[in-house]
Amino acid sequence: MQTTKLWHRFCWFCLAVLTAAVLGSILQTQFNLAALVELGVGISWQDWLVTIGKDLISFTPTLAIIIAVEYLFVFPLGTFIARHYPKSNQWVFFVGGFVGLWVALWVVDAIAPMPTLIAATRDWPGTLAIMLAAAFGSWLYARGRQHRDPLKFAGEPL
Structure with a gap:
């Protein structure tokens, strides 16, 4: 495989991982905060945004x-x-990407010391949401790996 082609795929791989991890992190934060609100905890919108920011910094690398x-x-x-x-x-x-993350979560939960590593995946809605984030990232990779020129990719309809 040519070095340029390999580099191109590597860049799309990194973009796919980053996109899926950021989306998944934001989604898991939403599910966790919603669960706290359901328990009666009052959370201001400022605290909501701060929590999203902290999770992007602390949880995104793990999910990535x-x-x-x-x-x-x-x-x-x-x-x-x-x-x-x-x-x-x-x-x-x-x-x-969708099924692969389900398998990955199953494996991670099997070896993690706690019942589930990612709290949002305790229930199916949270699991499905994060699986969709991984599916979107892998779809993005599939779209991107077909194009050499990122500007051409950006101008194409989805």
């Missing part, structure tokens, strides 16, 4: 590691399938 490891398995498999079924390219990556 989980997602990056997941993508290291999902992307080669998605690339293999997309070569054989080119029309399914973006959907293969979307579904792979």
Whole structure:
């Protein structure tokens, strides 16, 4: 594989991981804060924003590691399938990111000392939301890996 092509895929990989981790972190914060409000805790909008910011700094790296490891398995498999079924390219990556994170969360929860590492994934709505963030990141990778010029990619309709 050419160095330029490898670099291109690496950049899209990093963008996919970052996008999924940031979205997932924001979503998990929303689910956690909503659970506290449901318990009767009053949370101001300022505290809500501060908590999102703190989670972006403290939780996003953890989620990024989980997602990056997941993508290291999902992307080669998605690339293999997309070569054989080119029309399914973006959907293969979307579904792979979705299911791959579910498997990754299952593995992480099995080895973590606490019942669940990510509190928002204790229930299905939170789990599905974070899985959708990972699916979006892998879909973004599938879109980006097809284009050499990022400006061309930005101008195309989704």
